[in-house]
Amino acid sequence: MPKPRGGPKAHFKRWLINGIAIAIPLVITLLVLIVVIDFILGVLSPIVQGIIYVLPNDPPTTVVQLVTLLSLITFFLVVGVVAEYTPGRYISRRVHATMETIPGISTVYESVRRASSMLLDDDTEQFKDVKLVEFPHQDAYMLAFLTADTPRVVEEYVDNGGMVTVMVPLGPNPTTNGFIMHMPAERVYDVDITVEEAVRSIATLGVASSELGEEKLE
Template sequence: MKEKPKRMSATMRLRNYFLTGLVICAPLVITLYLTWSFVVWVDGWVKPYLPKAYTPDYYLPYPVPGFGLLIALIVITLIGFLTANLIGRTVVGFGESILDRMPFIRVIYKGLKQLFQTILAESESSFQKVGLIEYPRKGLWSLVFIATQTHGEVGKHVARSGRDPVSVFLPTTPNPTSGYLLFVPSEEITILDMSVEDAAKMIISASLVYPEHGDEPGSESDVTKLFPTQFGT
């Protein structure tokens, strides 16, 4: 005779309801708070430089949030438009040549510029796929973000062994913005179907959040399809 399942107590049910509501509300509240804080922060930087006659706060009895952010977006877009032509590029090049003569400032500027180019550029410098490699030893597997084929002196050195090296980023948990840059032979990388966003969620949650797996397993040979021109496929 099967035993009847035990009924949860009222306290346990209330606890489960609270945790369910917390999972739903906490991400939403935190997202709204961070977004609002960012808008207020940008407004606090931009609005003091605007003439009062051009701000809606001057005409309305209450402040208008986001106006400073709107102005900042317009100015950034305008600067991008102006630097897209020859004159703009000449001005930018002249300014960068001045910064290049400043020992400490040039290191900061070049580092930040390269960082933003890597994050924002829709090119081969952005992460292409998610993969698995055996690291830190055989039998242990780690998630990596696949960047691009390894270029320059490092690529030539690794390629001497007759293996095509690929640059991958091995993120740490729970902060995927830090990690290790590894140069791995392409045949040792297993491509996964999950997206970069899903992999980041998995890393941040320490594998408590799993993405849905693909219908077909990853393949070691698939990595050459990401860079057909480099690998000659």
């Protein structure tokens, strides 16, 4: 194992940076979880209080909250299982279609549904491949994700030969933040980098860029 270079000052700086890089994501994740759980418990509070009022032995509030949360998770699991099989898939499509036709509610419902799908699905599965594009100006290159085939109407209006559609992601959340661009295929370059490596590099604001391509070499 190579001996770390530099004096005490360099060691202290490196240790401090590493500690911050490790601790801050953990702390933020815990805070988000606490806020989400607190919000859910607040929404379920009337139900919890009603259960405590009905039950004769006045069980502890914490126990009732836990049982209520488990019941809610079980409910979601049952709905998911039903939606997975026929006619569950048909019912699921009909529910979505019905909600999306209600004026004033359709926009909110569709936005929440798409956001929920992105949060619950594997974010990297929505991207087909990693590409390299010149952006935002010539001789400046950024990683981009190949997302879908370019709509034919775009190709016809531009009349610039074959085109590809890519997402040029922005940190620190590359899976949901970026620019959707329709570009000539000749200006999109192949690069031997996995989607996971690209996401990790952009999410760390370039800190993990030195690891790009290492999975191919192993």
